[in-house]
Amino acid sequence: MSKAVTDALTRKLSATTNLDSEDIAAIEALPIDVRSLPARQLIVRDGESPNACCLLIEGFAFRSKMTIAGKRQILSIHVPGDIPDLQSLYLGKMDHDFSTLNEATVGFIGHVPLRQLIRRRIRIAEALWRETLIDAAIFREWIVNVGQRPGRVRLAHLLLEMKQRLAVVGGLNGNALELPMNQQELADALGITAVHVSRIMKELRERGLVEFQRHLVIIRDEKRLRDFGEFDPIYLHEDSGT
Amino acid sequence: MSKAVTDALTRKLSATTNLDSEDIAAIEALPIDVRSLPARQLIVRDGESPNACCLLIEGFAFRSKMTIAGKRQILSIHVPGDIPDLQSLYLGKMDHDFSTLNEATVGFIGHVPLRQLIRRRIRIAEALWRETLIDAAIFREWIVNVGQRPGRVRLAHLLLEMKQRLAVVGGLNGNALELPMNQQELADALGITAVHVSRIMKELRERGLVEFQRHLVIIRDEKRLRDFGEFDPIYLHEDSGT
DNA sequence: CGGTGGTTTGATCAAAATCAAGTGAGGTGG
């Protein structure tokens, strides 16, 4: 596969693990089936048993789960370089849905070549394992967010997490970040209603913390927003070398 | 180390991965520092960089996180056979606390011998990786629980998860399970207040679903409780072979 | 130019939080 396809991935892995040139070459040599997908396109469905993992190359994606009562909870938002369903390598069945948020380019990597790579190159295995552990660390923070913080703080926290994560893969424009989610989607990520999201956005705007434009979020006062959102990025483990 | 120490662990790993006798022997040969700890004893603190992982041998433990606003969220409950801080192998710093719930026996396994084991025996590596992935799957379900379900449903769901997980390691007594948590701890796990937990427990009791006795939970009508708690155990991936 | 999907705003309602005052079981020391 071409370098451009795996670029965001290798960049992210290199940030925490010392990959040598052979490791990088092995990743670039993976057979990857690249596809363009429309916005809001389901990629893998809850209950399925996929035989490939999906590398997000361009665009945004999200994972979500429906309750029996018919409510949707968004579990995570994904940016280029993420492999959101890496867990399908070792967990037979999906326990949630995985979909694009906006128009996206994704690359499917078969389980078989991926397992071979992991068995041959232990350093890549450890780097990928670490990625799934960071994934879990983010879930933990989301439990805290949804369980213990009032709505407006939840939103502030989410925006700062996205800013921090986009910075790593070069998705920032000064203090502005793309976030192609409507209010219903934000609501499902935060465990509140869309109406309430609207009111909360208004409040953050009026406090001079954030500006919202279509699918663009502009952080007006990051320091105050961090205090307001109780945001401390250690849970993202951006420095987590061995 | 003696077989008894690693028994619950090897039993759990064997349930999903075909470990051969050499794998089992390698696990039993790990140097494990076994200790008895009192109830409510902090084992690893948020922000620390431990150099060992903690295998829970006997008793219950939990992971939790304090918000800047001073609220506590319990992130997971652990039973014998779990290695709740396995992530510390690849994530330098703890992003949460880890403590015992009742009197417990734990075994500390140094990161160095554990990494060696992982590098030598790929099948064990994959089994442990899978354990961390199941951990993450449980976090996902907790996000849904706290984000989308009313309090009484959350409690029912939690009780059923504990029953299901205890069954695997042989911690059940018919339809009764030990759960050494007080109402404040349940509240912090469910994202509600202790007062509300009290009222909810009353409701479940009055509906004939569950009986509570000290630290004992008796499931009176599992089928109805599963419906009530919207519980579907697929997220625990008990069958997740490759 | 009329849809349509997304957002805003207001009015009302419900779930859970908070505040406050008991109750009750176990454990300790006189």
Add this chain to the structure above:
DNA sequence: CCACCTCACTTGATTTTGATCAAACCACCG
């Protein structure tokens, strides 16, 4: 053995947060 203390739990009254319901409003688009 009893008095008392403490901690956990229960219950009631009130308040708060966010949900629900409903009606505009608005921008973009065919």
